[in-house]
Amino acid sequence: MIRIEGQPVLTAAEMRAAEDAVIATGVTVDTLMDRAGTAIAHAVRRLAGSNAILILCGPGNNGGDGYVAARVLAELGATVRVAALSEPRTDAASAARAGWPGPIEALAEAKPAPVLVDALFGTGLTRPLNGTSPQTPNTPPAKAGAQLGTAIDDVPGSPNWTPASAGEVSVVERLHTLTTAATLAIAIDLPSGLATDSGHALTTPPVFHLTLALGALKPVHLLQPAARYCGEIRLLDIGVPVTSQIEVLKSPHLAPPGPDAHKYTRGMVGVIAGTMAGAADLAALAAMRAGAGYVTLLGDSAGPPHALVRAAFSDHALANDRIGALVIGPGLGRDDTARVRLDAALAASHPLVLDGDALRLLDPDRIRALTVPVILTPHAGEFDALFGRSADDKITRARDAAARTGAIVVFKGADTVIAAPDGRVRLAPGASDWLSTAGTGDVLAGAIGAMLAAGLDPLAAAAAGVWLHGEAARRSGPAFIADDLADALRSARASL
Ligand SMILES: NC(=O)C1=CN([C@@H]2O[C@H](COP(=O)(O)OP(=O)(O)OC[C@H]3O[C@@H](n4cnc5c(N)ncnc54)[C@H](OP(=O)(O)O)[C@@H]3O)[C@@H](O)[C@H]2O)[C@@H](O)CC1
Ligand SMILES: Nc1ncnc2c1ncn2[C@@H]1O[C@H](COP(=O)(O)OP(=O)(O)O)[C@@H](O)[C@H]1O
Ligand SMILES: [K+]
Numbered sequence: 001m002i003r004i005e006g007q008p009v010l011t012a013a014e015m016r017a018a019e020d021a022v023i024a025t026g027v028t029v030d031t032l033m034d035r036a037g038t039a040i041a042h043a044v045r046r047l048a049g050s051n052a053i054l055i056l057c058g059p060g061n062n063g064g065d066g067y068v069a070a071r072v073l074a075e076l077g078a079t080v081r082v083a084a085l086s087e088p089r090t091d092a093a094s095a096a097r098a099g100w101p102g103p104i105e106a107l108a109e110a111k112p113a114p115v116l117v118d119a120l121f122g123t124g125l126t127r128p129l130n131g132t133s134p135q136t137p138n139t140p141p142a143k144a145g146a147q148l149g150t151a152i153d154d155v156p157g158s159p160n161w162t163p164a165s166a167g168e169v170s171v172v173e174r175l176h177t178l179t180t181a182a183t184l185a186i187a188i189d190l191p192s193g194l195a196t197d198s199g200h201a202l203t204t205p206p207v208f209h210l211t212l213a214l215g216a217l218k219p220v221h222l223l224q225p226a227a228r229y230c231g232e233i234r235l236l237d238i239g240v241p242v243t244s245q246i247e248v249l250k251s252p253h254l255a256p257p258g259p260d261a262h263k264y265t266r267g268m269v270g271v272i273a274g275t276m277a278g279a280a281d282l283a284a285l286a287a288m289r290a291g292a293g294y295v296t297l298l299g300d301s302a303g304p305p306h307a308l309v310r311a312a313f314s315d316h317a318l319a320n321d322r323i324g325a326l327v328i329g330p331g332l333g334r335d336d337t338a339r340v341r342l343d344a345a346l347a348a349s350h351p352l353v354l355d356g357d358a359l360r361l362l363d364p365d366r367i368r369a370l371t372v373p374v375i376l377t378p379h380a381g382e383f384d385a386l387f388g389r390s391a392d393d394k395i396t397r398a399r400d401a402a403a404r405t406g407a408i409v410v411f412k413g414a415d416t417v418i419a420a421p422d423g424r425v426r427l428a429p430g431a432s433d434w435l436s437t438a439g440t441g442d443v444l445a446g447a448i449g450a451m452l453a454a455g456l457d458p459l460a461a462a463a464a465g466v467w468l469h470g471e472a473a474r475r476s477g478p479a480f481i482a483d484d485l486a487d488a489l490r491s492a493r494a495s496l
Contacts, residue, residue, distance in 0.1 A: 001212070001234035001235070001236065002234065002235040002236070002237065003234070004221070004233050004248050004429065005248055005250040005251065006247055006248060006249075006250035007216070007217050007235055007248050008216055008242050008243055008246065008247055009217045009218065009219060009221075009222065009244055009246040009247060009248060009427060010217070010242055010244050010246075011196065011218065011219065012123040012196040012197055012218065014244065015123060015215060015218065015240075015242070018240050018242050019032060019215070021240075021241075022241070027239075028092075029061070029090075030092050030096075032238055032239075033061060033064045033065055033068055033092050033096055034068055034096075035239055036065045036068070036236065036238045037064070037065045037066070037067070037068020037072060038069075039212075039214075039236040039237065039238060040065060040066075040069040040117075040188060040212055040214075040236065041068070041070075041071075041072035041076065042072070042076075043212055043234070043236060044069065044073060044078075044115065044117060044186060045073060045078055047115075047184060047186070048078065048114075048115040048184065050079075051079075051113075051115050051183070052080070052113045052114055052115065053073060053078055053079065053080045053113055053115040053116075053117060054080075054081050054082075054111075054112065054115070054117065054182075055067075055070045055073075055081070055082050055083070055117040055119055056083050056084075056085070056107060056110075056116070056119060056120050056174075056175070057070075057082055057083070057085065057093075057097070057120070058084075058085050058086075058119060058120035058122075058192065059086045059087065059088055059089040059090075059093070060088075060089060060093060060122070060124045061090055061093055061122070061124070062119050062120065062122030062123075062124065062188060062189055062192075063084070063085070063088060063097075063119050063120065064088065064090065064093030064096040065096070065119050065122075065188055065189070066082070066096075066117065066119025066188060067082065067088075067093065067096035067097045067099065067100045067119075068096045068099065069117065069119070069188075070100050070102070071096075071100050071101065074102060080102070081102070081103075081105060081110070081113060082102060083105040083106065083107045083110035084104050084105070084106070084107060085107045085120055085171060107171065107174050110174075110178065112177070112178050112182060113182065114182060114183045114184065115182060115185075115186070116179050116181075116182035116184070116185045116186070117187075117188060118175065118179070118185070118186070118188060118191060118192050118205075118208070119188040120171065120175065121192040121193070122188065122189035122190055122192075122196075122214070123190070123196045123218065125192065125193070125194070125195070125202060126195075126202075127202060128193075128202040128203045129171050129172050129192065129193055129202070129203040171192075172193065172203055172204075172205075175193070175206060176205075176206045179205075179206035179208070180206060184209055185206065185208045185209050185210075186209065186210045186211070186212060187205075187208040187210070187212070187229075188211075188212055188214070189212070189213060189214045189218075190211060190213070190218065190220045190226075190230065191205040191206070191211060191229045191230060192205055193205035193229075194226045194229060195220065195226070196220050197218070197219050197220070197393060198220075198223070198226075198393040199219055199220065199222075199223025199224055199225065199226045199227070199393055200225070200226060201226060201229070204229075205229050206229070207228065207229050207231065208229060208230060208231045209231045209232065210232045211230040211231060211232070211234075212236050213233055213234070213235045213236065214236055214238055215235075215236070215238045215240045215242060216235070216242040217233070217235060219246075219395060219427075222248065222429060222430075223393065223394055223395070223417075223427075224414045224430075227415060227429075227430055228430075233429075245422075245423045245424045245425060246424075246425040246427065247424075247426055247427070248426070248429060249418070249426045249427060249428045249466060249467055250467070251467055251471075251496060252451075252456075252460065252463065252464035252467055252468075252496070253496075254291070254454075254464060254493065254496050257293075261293070262293070263293035263294040264293060264294060264322050265293065266291065266292060266293025266294075266454060267291075267292045267324045267325070267450060267452075267453030267454040267455065268292070268293065268294040268295070268296070268320075268322045268323050268324050268453055269284070269287040269292045269294070269295045269296070269323070269324065269325050269326075269327060269449045269453045270295075270296050270297075270317075270318065270325070270326045270327070270350065271283050271284040271287065271295065271296070271297045271298070271326075271327045271328075271330075271446065271449070272298050272299060272313065272326065272327070272328040272332065272345055273297055273298060273299030273300055273301055273313070273331065273332075274299065274331050274332035274333040274337070274338050274341065275331060275332070275333030275335065275337075275338070276331030276333065277300045277301055277302050277331060278302070278331065278439070279330035279331025279356070279442045280297060280299065280301065280330050280331050280332075280442070281297070281301050281302065281303060281308075282330065282439050282442040282443055282482050282483065282486055283327050283330045283355075283442045283443065283445045283446035283449065284301070284308050284327075284446060285305065285308070285443075285446065285483070285486040285487075286442070286443040286444070286445075286446030286450070286489055287327065287446035287447065287449045287450040287453075288307060288308065288446075288450075289447075289486050289487060289488075289489035289490045289493075290446065290450035290451065290465070290468055290489045290493060291450055291454065291493055292449070292454070294309065294322075295307075295308055296308075296309040296310070296311055296317070296320075296323075297309070297310050298311055298312070298313040298317050298318065299312070299313040299341070313341060315344055318344055318345065318348045319348065323350045323453070324350070324351065324452065324454070325350060325351045325449040325450075325452035325453035325461075326345050326348065326350040326351070326352050327353045327446060327448075328341065328342060328345045328352065328355070328358045329353075329354055329355030329356035329358030329359060329377075330355055330356050330357075330441070330445055330446075331356070331357070331442070332356060332357035332358055332361075333357055334357050334360055334361060338357060338361065342358055342362070345358075346366075346370060349371075349372055350372060351372050351373040351374070351452050351458070352370070352372055352373070352374045352375070353375045353377065353445050353448050353449045353452060354367070354374060354376050354377070354407075355378075355441065355442070356441065356445070359376060359377075359382045359385070359386055360382065360385060362386070363386070364386065364387065364401075364404050367405040367406070367407055368404065368405050368406050368407075370406075370407075373452070373457075373458040374405070374406070374407035374408070374458070375407060375408045375410060375448055375452065375458055375461065375462050376401075376405065376407050376408070376409050376410065377412060377441065377445050377448065377462075378410075378411060379412045379413065380411075380412075380413055383397070383401070386401075387400070387401045387404070394413075394415065394417050395417055395419070395425055397411065398411040398417040398418070398419035398425065399419045399423060399425060401419065402419040402420055402421045403421050405421075406421050407421070407458075408420055408459055408461075408462045410444075410465075410466060412441060412444070414430060414431065414433065414435075414436075415428070415430070416428040416431070416466055418459070418463055420458075420459045424459060426459070426462075426466075428466050428467070428470055429470075431469070431470040431473050431474070432470075432473035432476070434473060434476070434477075434478055434480055435469075435473050435485075437480070437482060438482065439481070439482025439485075440469075440473075440482050440485055442482065443472075443482050443485050443486045443489070444465060444466065446486070447465040447468050448461055448462055448464075448465030450465070451464040451465045468489055468492045468493060469492075471492035471495060472485050472486075472488035472489045472492040473485060473488070475491055475492060475495075476488045
């Protein structure tokens with residue numbers, strides 16, 4: 001089981017293409033399924049201990065993985081049962097079922113087990129699961145020699161097959177019931193019911209403890225709301241080489257200061273204040289706690305820290321060529337003064353982090369015309385206002401916005417997506433929901449400003465800022481406020 005940090009993320013079509021490329025070299029689908037099922041079995045065995053396991057198998061290759069896993073688990077000495085939704089519809093799944101020597105129960109009547117493994121549907125699910133399953137046989141399954149491969153009642157030891165009682169079975173209901181009754185619920189590749197690429201639920205699945213992604217991570221594992229249902233995510237290697245421009249965010253390499261460091265070499269951040277002074281203060285504090293050597297706040301500011309260098313806003317103060325990044329937007333306001341400050345900031349030729357109100361005062365063409373490195377940090381409302389609404393998935397939207405503006409786009413939320421104009425994407429794994437409190441976005445802007453001023457390239461700076469922010473939130477526990485979060489950036493940085 002491989003941890004997900006830094007791993008490539010593939011769509012369903014890209015994963016199929018990667019599998020096809022391996023198959024073109026002479027490896028069979030059955031071999032790939034065997035590898036997948038074997039890896040699943042070993043992972044489940046380790047997690048289940050001596051507890052009994054129930055594997056739910058669907059009609060496609062996800063179900064095929066389930067049959068292989070059942071066979072290998074039995075060979076490993078586990079107590080394992082199999083319940084099927086319907087007969088297999090692929091040759092590989094049929095062959096896998098034929099290899100399972102035990103009985104096959106009808107999903108409609110299967111009794112729960114302490115460990116539930118969902119191998120009903122994977123990347124092939126393209127439409128909602130009906131409350132009732134059209135595939136559930138209400139007559140006994142086909143006999144040997146049927147077109148779909150080995151018939152279920154020809155499988156050695158499968159006399160227990162019983163057709164669904166009333167001819168109909170609610171797949172979703174059964175999945176929920178059996179999962180809720182289990183103490184450990186594991187989804188194979190993805191929880192059945194979720195769409196692989198969009199982050200949406202076609203049908204709402206239960207919440208799993210663990211999802212074992214096969215061969216590569218998919219958007220479903222990181223985009224909300226889908227990611228909520230996956231629980232912990234681990235990757236299983238099935239020997240399919242994969243690459244992608246989309247990767248899971250990983251911890252950054254941030255060197256501590258060396259003996260030749262001084263405050264300016266560590267990076268000078270300018271934060272421009274506006275009508276809501278506290279927001280700029282938070283961004284400034286975050287920049288300091290994320291490791292900037294010098295932070296100056298231009299405009300009105302109230303409280304500590306004393307290390308923050310305050311100055312009146314002026315073109316002269318902005319012209320300081322030691323400034324490595326300017327942060328503008330938190331608490332800026334949208335009045336005439338805000339517009340004047342924004343115009344001056346854009347004209348100052350420093351790398352920019354544009355957040356909050358700055359995003360409300362700009363349009364994509366004006367951002368595109370900028371010649372300095374730019375990082376945009378919109379939440380969903382700011383994103384819609386700047387780029388318009390769309391039904392596209394969050395990765396596509398962030399990528400399009402980056403290509404349109406030439407800027408790095410940090411599309412925030414519980415599933416932050418960072419996109420570069422060249423198509424590279426970094427996906428942040430689920431951060432603390434306690435981040436949903438005022439001012440945490442200001443903290444993020446400051447942290448990213450510190451990374452940009454330290455000399456990281458814009459994508460790396462945005463990624464490092466988001467990582468530090470997520471780690472600071474994790475370390476802050478419940479009910480923190482943005483001030484606590486800014487302070488916790490220090491220990492997040494120390495953890496590297
Ligand atoms: N390819 C490979 O080499 C490898 C693939 N691997 C594994 O394969 C998985 C993908 O397999 P898959 O493509 O067979 O799709 P899967 O997710 O099992 O389901 C498709 C089936 O469900 C049916 N169906 C769809 N919607 C439905 C609905 N609402 N209600 C009812 N039925 C519905 C659909 O029917 P159809 O749409 O054709 O009518 C079709 O029969 C992947 O996640 C991984 O686990 C690994 O073994 C490694 C090697
Ligand atoms: N439920 C959540 N789970 C994880 N992160 C969240 C959640 N809600 C918000 N966030 C994060 O918290 C921050 C909120 O930013 P923003 O909405 O700009 O707040 P503010 O404007 O008050 O500073 C973003 O970094 C966002 O990604
Ligand atoms: K599944």
